[in-house]
Amino acid sequence: MDLKDLYRDVILDHNKRPRNFGRLAPPAQSARGHNPLCGDQLTVYAALRNDVLDDVRFEGTGCAISVASASLMTEAVIGKTTAEAEALFASVHELLTKSDAPAPAALGKLAALSGVREFPVRVKCASLCWHTLRAALAAAPTPVSTE
Ligand code: ZN
Numbered sequence: 018m019d020l021k022d023l024y025r026d027v028i029l030d031h032n033k034r035p036r037n038f039g040r041l042a043p044p045a046q047s048a049r050g051h052n053p054l055c056g057d058q059l060t061v062y063a064a065l066r067n068d069v070l071d072d073v074r075f076e077g078t079g080c081a082i083s084v085a086s087a088s089l090m091t092e093a094v095i096g097k098t099t100a101e102a103e104a105l106f107a108s109v110h111e112l113l114t115k116s117d118a119p120a121p122a123a124l125g126k127l128a129a130l131s132g133v134r135e136f137p138v139r140v141k142c143a144s145l146c147w148h149t150l151r152a153a154l155a156a157a158p159t160p161v162s163t164e
Pocket of ligand 1: 052055056057079080081082083142
């Protein structure tokens, strides 16, 4: 089995059986993302404890790439700090947009998304969940004040 087959199998598997699919109740933060080019719609939920992504879930509908990418993202970022998640997004973005950059080992299964860069119109499908996660993390609730 060559690498391309392996990557395709990872995408197909995560599309068919998305991990961490569902919602999280507030105070988990959430944001909705929409990729009009393809019709992908996602809501990403993130529960933060201190600065760590304690739990991340998503729901929505979209093409196989958008669903698999969101599933892979949740697995990759749970347990990470927001800064680590942001750094991972930068690596994924580079993987998706630089034509022949090798996948860094730190990406793990996310390397499966490297096949997407052969289809530039699909890059937005694969990056939608990451932009949505970033928006969810930015949507910090108004801090509770006892004063
Ligand atoms: Zn799509």
